[in-house]
Amino acid sequence: MKKRSLLFAIICFALNVNASNPDSAVVSKIYDEILEKGKVYENLHYLCKNIGPRLSGSANAQKAVDWTKSLMETYGFDRVYLQEVMVPHWDRGVKETAYFKVNNKKQTVAVAALGGSVATIEKGIEAGIIEVYNFDQLKELGEAKIKGKIVFFNRPMNSKAIRTFNAYRDAVNQRSQGATEAAKYGAIGVIVRSMTTRVDEFPHTGSLHYDENVLKIPAVAIATKDANQLSEALKLQPSITFFMKLNCKTLPETLSYNVIGEIKGSEFPNQIITVGGHLDSWDLAEGAQDDGAGTMQSVEVLRTLKSLGVKPKHTIRTVLFMNEENGLRGGLKYAENAKQNGEQHLAAIESDSGGFTPRGFSVDASTAVVDKILSWKSIFDGFDLNEIGGGGGTGSDIGPLKPLGTALFGFRPDSQRYFDFHHAANDVFENVNERELKLGAAAMTALVYLIDQNGLN
Amino acid sequence: MKKRSLLFAIICFALNVNASNPDSAVVSKIYDEILEKGKVYENLHYLCKNIGPRLSGSANAQKAVDWTKSLMETYGFDRVYLQEVMVPHWDRGVKETAYFKVNNKKQTVAVAALGGSVATIEKGIEAGIIEVYNFDQLKELGEAKIKGKIVFFNRPMNSKAIRTFNAYRDAVNQRSQGATEAAKYGAIGVIVRSMTTRVDEFPHTGSLHYDENVLKIPAVAIATKDANQLSEALKLQPSITFFMKLNCKTLPETLSYNVIGEIKGSEFPNQIITVGGHLDSWDLAEGAQDDGAGTMQSVEVLRTLKSLGVKPKHTIRTVLFMNEENGLRGGLKYAENAKQNGEQHLAAIESDSGGFTPRGFSVDASTAVVDKILSWKSIFDGFDLNEIGGGGGTGSDIGPLKPLGTALFGFRPDSQRYFDFHHAANDVFENVNERELKLGAAAMTALVYLIDQNGLN
Numbered sequence: 057m058k059k060r061s062l063l064f065a066i067i068c069f070a071l072n073v074n075a076s077n078p079d080s081a082v083v084s085k086i087y088d089e090i091l092e093k094g095k096v097y098e099n100l101h102y103l104c105k106n107i108g109p110r111l112s113g114s115a116n117a118q119k120a121v122d123w124t125k126s127l128m129e130t131y132g133f134d135r136v137y138l139q140e141v142m143v144p145h146w147d148r149g150v151k152e153t154a155y156f157k158v159n160n161k162k163q164t165v166a167v168a169a170l171g172g173s174v175a176t177i178e179k180g181i182e183a184g185i186i187e188v189y190n191f192d193q194l195k196e197l198g199e200a201k202i203k204g205k206i207v208f209f210n211r212p213m214n215s216k217a218i219r220t221f222n223a224y225r226d227a228v229n230q231r232s233q234g235a236t237e238a239a240k241y242g243a244i245g246v247i248v249r250s251m252t253t254r255v256d257e258f259p260h261t262g263s264l265h266y267d268e269n270v271l272k273i274p275a276v277a278i279a280t281k282d283a284n285q286l287s288e289a290l291k292l293q294p295s296i297t298f299f300m301k302l303n304c305k306t307l308p309e310t311l312s313y314n315v316i317g318e319i320k321g322s323e324f325p326n327q328i329i330t331v332g333g334h335l336d337s338w339d340l341a342e343g344a345q346d347d348g349a350g351t352m353q354s355v356e357v358l359r360t361l362k363s364l365g366v367k368p369k370h371t372i373r374t375v376l377f378m379n380e381e382n383g384l385r386g387g388l389k390y391a392e393n394a395k396q397n398g399e400q401h402l403a404a405i406e407s408d409s410g411g412f413t414p415r416g417f418s419v420d421a422s423t424a425v426v427d428k429i430l431s432w433k434s435i436f437d438g439f440d441l442n443e444i445g446g447g448g449g450t451g452s453d454i455g456p457l458k459p460l461g462t463a464l465f466g467f468r469p470d471s472q473r474y475f476d477f478h479h480a481a482n483d484v485f486e487n488v489n490e491r492e493l494k495l496g497a498a499a500m501t502a503l504v505y506l507i508d509q510n511g512l513n
Numbered sequence: 514m515k516k517r518s519l520l521f522a523i524i525c526f527a528l529n530v531n532a533s534n535p536d537s538a539v540v541s542k543i544y545d546e547i548l549e550k551g552k553v554y555e556n557l558h559y560l561c562k563n564i565g566p567r568l569s570g571s572a573n574a575q576k577a578v579d580w581t582k583s584l585m586e587t588y589g590f591d592r593v594y595l596q597e598v599m600v601p602h603w604d605r606g607v608k609e610t611a612y613f614k615v616n617n618k619k620q621t622v623a624v625a626a627l628g629g630s631v632a633t634i635e636k637g638i639e640a641g642i643i644e645v646y647n648f649d650q651l652k653e654l655g656e657a658k659i660k661g662k663i664v665f666f667n668r669p670m671n672s673k674a675i676r677t678f679n680a681y682r683d684a685v686n687q688r689s690q691g692a693t694e695a696a697k698y699g700a701i702g703v704i705v706r707s708m709t710t711r712v713d714e715f716p717h718t719g720s721l722h723y724d725e726n727v728l729k730i731p732a733v734a735i736a737t738k739d740a741n742q743l744s745e746a747l748k749l750q751p752s753i754t755f756f757m758k759l760n761c762k763t764l765p766e767t768l769s770y771n772v773i774g775e776i777k778g779s780e781f782p783n784q785i786i787t788v789g790g791h792l793d794s795w796d797l798a799e800g801a802q803d804d805g806a807g808t809m810q811s812v813e814v815l816r817t818l819k820s821l822g823v824k825p826k827h828t829i830r831t832v833l834f835m836n837e838e839n840g841l842r843g844g845l846k847y848a849e850n851a852k853q854n855g856e857q858h859l860a861a862i863e864s865d866s867g868g869f870t871p872r873g874f875s876v877d878a879s880t881a882v883v884d885k886i887l888s889w890k891s892i893f894d895g896f897d898l899n900e901i902g903g904g905g906g907t908g909s910d911i912g913p914l915k916p917l918g919t920a921l922f923g924f925r926p927d928s929q930r931y932f933d934f935h936h937a938a939n940d941v942f943e944n945v946n947e948r949e950l951k952l953g954a955a956a957m958t959a960l961v962y963l964i965d966q967n968g969l970n
Contacts, residue, residue, distance in 0.1 A: 088673050489930055
């Protein structure tokens with residue numbers, strides 16, 4: 057080997073540069089930076105412990121807006137700003153109570169009002185229970201059997217699904233539509249089995265959607281353990297009654313914000329690559345996995361690029377969307393503004409499946425874009441990102457960008473533990489693993505970098 | 514569509530049969546059985562909570578032998594038996610204590626004697642500290658600076674490694690060889706930074722190996738948080754001293770057992786496919802991930818095949834190896850017996866990397882075997898088993914089968930969380946996820962089934 061090539065080889069080795077693929081070398085640096093000096097874990101700690109639950113319209117949601125704005129300002133991004141958006145403001149009020157009565161003995165159960173539910177009357181409601189698994193059963197039973205009763209939707213999430221989001225998709229209409237469907241037949245309240253495959257003590261809330269033409273009846277999620285007990289009790293004695301008292305209310309819409317930070321593109325400043333998660337969370341916990349993880353990872357993407365001195369060709373924008381959980385107003389407003397302002401969004405990437413160990417990315421784009429992404433497969437493989445493309449959603453907040461021709465990407469972490477915590481009181485910082493969270497941030501940064509450098513054509 | 518083909522289509526749909534690939538259909542049934550009716554999680558609960566820590570030679574190790582034998586008997590496997598093996602018997606004794614002294618103030622630190630360590634003298638030892646990162650530094654410092662001191666090995670596991678086992682491999686010589694290397698220069702004791710990338714309060718034990726020609730000196734693992742504090746204190750005041758008192762002893766070797774269950778092959782009863790994990794664990798916790806998970810998954814493989822009525826062509830054997838942690842006597846004895854008895858081991862699969870979400874299998878076999886395994890890639894992909902073949906160890910216990918021509922496979926779960934718990938007091942049942950554990954058992958059963966049906970040629 058000649059002296060010069062030896063020197064080159066030594067330099068390459070020292071810089072950990074893969075000479076045959078400079079992209080690969082930068083991606084390695086991205087991983088090194090985040091795994092060794094990343095801020096995403098400590099930022100998530102702050103969000104969870106110093107702010108906590110942050111449902112749209114709440115004082116905490118405003119605190120989260122203020123803090124993330126100032127956080128991105130301290131990182132010195134080219135521009136940090138707020139985007140106004142009106143959001144629904146639902147409030148749980150005093151914690152709900154519920155029990156069922158067997159032989160006049162009360163058995164308390166763990167419930168949580170579904171987001172958006174109306175309250176019960178002041179003294180609560182009590183009625184007989186009709187257990188069903190689906191809407192067809194409601195139809196079969198009809199008004200004669202349902203009127204005046206509380207309907208108990210008890211179809212479990214399918215534990216046989218390999219990816220838990222598929223099981224969620226197949227069960228969640230009980231939560232989102234159950235109250236409306238049951239009310240059509242005269243039900244006065246609804247109990248929904250929590251959306252998790254675990255059998256535990258946590259009610260998992262989540263939004264419901266009322267049909268404006270149907271009477272709005274109160275609805276709660278019940279912990280799976282209690283759902284099982286209630287179901288057993290009903291088998292022995294179908295005539296038992298259920299009591300629930302909900303104190304929630306819907307307040308006037310509130311002004312809130314998407315929080316946006318960006319680094320200007322050096323070649324194509326008017327072409328934007330957006331990466332984001334949603335800043336709001338349910339009120340029962342810290343929203344650590346849903347979606348504190350995704351928001352802090354999205355901030356980490358910009359921080360890392362800046363920290364490594366990467367000058368992106370395109371404008372890279374971190375967007376912390378407000379109100380994914382019960383309205384999607386942030387995502388809708390962002391796309392609306394993008395359209396009005398004639399912004400060109402090359403790509404949008406969302407992280408809203410938790411901060412678990414990365415598996416890859418789902419892609420919602422043209423075949424040509426998918427092929428382009430797959431051309432980086434050897435780089436992704438080196439970081440155990442094996443699942444590129446294929447099915448699965450990409451993210452609710454970025455969905456409204458699709459009509460603008462934006463290629464959509466969902467960061468896909470392993471899904472096995474997500475519904476252990478989803479929308480429940482145990483979605484706390486302690487249930488996030490530092491390495492997994494950081495690897496997710498690194499995977500997202502890598503994808504943003506590769507798209508920025510190589511485009512999608 | 515004709516009536517008959519319609520009927521066939523309906524039947525296929527009902528049975529979830531992929532007509533084009535009957536193997537794929539059975540693999541689906543394997544997953545369904547384990548995810549829906551699996552016993553692996555409740556069996557692991559029993560092992561962890563009703564037996565607990567089970568270091569070789571201990572009364573608990575014997576309880577684990579007795580219980581797993583009776584468990585496999587209740588499942589009605591064709592044959593369940595014990596294989597005698599003499600094992601080392603090391604005992605921690607009264608919990609060790611340690612502190613360092615700054616300006617005569619004691620700062621207690623969390624330590625655990627390394628497995629196999631000698632005790633200190635009765636009143637403990639106290640001496641100055643030499644902090645090093647590697648063995649070269651010992652050589653540079655030499656006897657002049659090391660003699661009479663306690664050597665503190667403080668090289669962290671590399672957090673930048675994507676797969677944590679690589680970081681472990683690169684750091685663990687401090688634990689396994691540190692005491693011998695330090696003793697060569699006259700050190701009187703050794704402190705080793707715990708093998709984890711986390712900064713926490715848990716000392717992580719593990720075995721050390723003394724060179725018989727070098728003085729045996731006592732050695733402890735120190736929690737990473739305390740290692741950092743000690744290192745900081747040394748920077749301010751290099752003259753501080755360290756005290757440690759270890760009460761461990763090595764007792765006479767003890768008779769113990771590998772626990773074996775098998776289903777006889779219908780076509781090739783003399784060709785064996787072995788699947789296993791190790792039954793012993795360190796004494797500090799329940800050995801839930803290491804390796805309760807692997808043993809209970811291995812039992813689940815046989816239970817599932819039997820439960821589904823699969824009649825394997827080859828003999829399928831579950832082996833719960835004794836003494837992986839501090840001697841490997843079970844693995845060695847198993848291979849020795851196999852050789853003596855002229856047993857033909859087609860394949861051996863070990864699960865000893867935790868019960869985390871499955872990523873795939875490492876393979877240590879001929880290229881032809883690797884190609885054969887890769888021919889099932891489309892089946893594996895359907896269950897998110899993307900990492901087939903490639904580097905990484907397969908398992909210590911099955912290693913001794915390699916000279917017999919056995920193809921070796923390591924079940925490869927995601928590695929990110931493994932060293933959070935490895936050999937430490939937090940390796941408890943609560944840190945195992947039910948779905949992840951079950952998916953691992955299903956992946957292993959699938960591999961065993963595919964090898965059994967298709968062979969490896």
